[in-house]
Amino acid sequence: MKNQDSILIFGASGQIGKSLIRKLTKNNYRVIAVTRSIHRKGYQIKTQSNFGYLELEEVDKFTEKNLIKIMKKCNICINLIGILYEKKKNHFNLIHSDLPSLLSKLASRLSLDQFIHISALGIEKAYDSNYATSKLNGEKNVIQNFKKYVILKPSIVYSVDDNFTTNFMRLLSIIPIMPLYYSGKTRFTPIHVSDFTNIIFEIVKKRITGETIECIGPEVLTFKEIIIKILKSIKKKRILFPLPLPLAKLNARIFQLMPKPLLTLDQLRLLKYDNVISGTYQTNLDFGMQAIKKFEEEINQYSFNWTSGGQFSKTKLIK
Secondary structure, X not given: OOOOOEEEEEOOOOHXXXXXXXXXXXXXXXXXXXXXXXXXXXXXXXXOOXXXXXXXXXXXXXXXXXXXXXXXXXXXXXXXXXXXXXXXXXXXXXXXXXXXXXXXXXXXXXXXXXXXXXOOOOOOOOOOOHHHHHHHHHHHHHHHHOOOEEEEEEOOEEOOOOOOHHHHHHHHOOOOEEEEEHHHOOEEOOEEHHHHHHHHHHHHHHOOOOEXXXXXXXXXXXXXXXXXXXXXXXXXXXXXXXXXXXXXXHHHHHHOOOOOOOOOHHHHHHOOOOEOOOOOOEEHHHHOOOOOOOHHHHHOOOHHHHOOOHHHHHOOOOO
């Protein structure tokens, strides 16, 4: 039986998922969080919610039968699942195209009130990126399958739980030279995870449907500016070196051999394209949904983990 204001979240254990669970359960929404392993991820998810407002569902295989069983329990479904690089079992088309297509078809069949799908900003022109094309195909599938869709296209979503700022803080605390791909001129509009989850919350609350919305933070920053702000935040000085494209490709080929790649060839291709509003779609600002948190101010809240002395670098002795 479907429960009113029950929200099913796929990708609940990521930084957006955990922040969204906090926001929704705090405002008395019942959340059903899907995880592939309750034992590995469940305890983390449970700590994010108000008691009694969260239910965990373990699904190891995303078959139509398994998905229908849990989607019958909700009236709103949110898909946060995405990957930055491919593995043998998880490839871009499967995660970014096929899964959203299946979920949106089932949302239509079960007559849900909303299906909210997270895509990405700045991918329309990136035809040479497998990541971008898979994301775009996913958007098209969702729009075709279900009229009550909302597609959100955020720029970089950052926080202490991300895989962007924290990876660069870790890397910049070690290496003496930082390569700048495409001279560091690629532009981004980073949005803090709490601002982004506030946007999702407002979309749920206002029952917005049939919209594709680009979600941006309050600043436009180049890749070089982001690196400089991170260096300032962790109190390090490094040589910033514009890396010629042939060397950048070689760099990416080496990095993508790592279990958790710092850079892949596909990500390098994607870095050619600005991560800013396209002008094709409305933004969160057009819907009166502000994103107010500034990049440098927010990363300063957790960057001490990568400074000399760690958390004790914030301690001041009183004489």
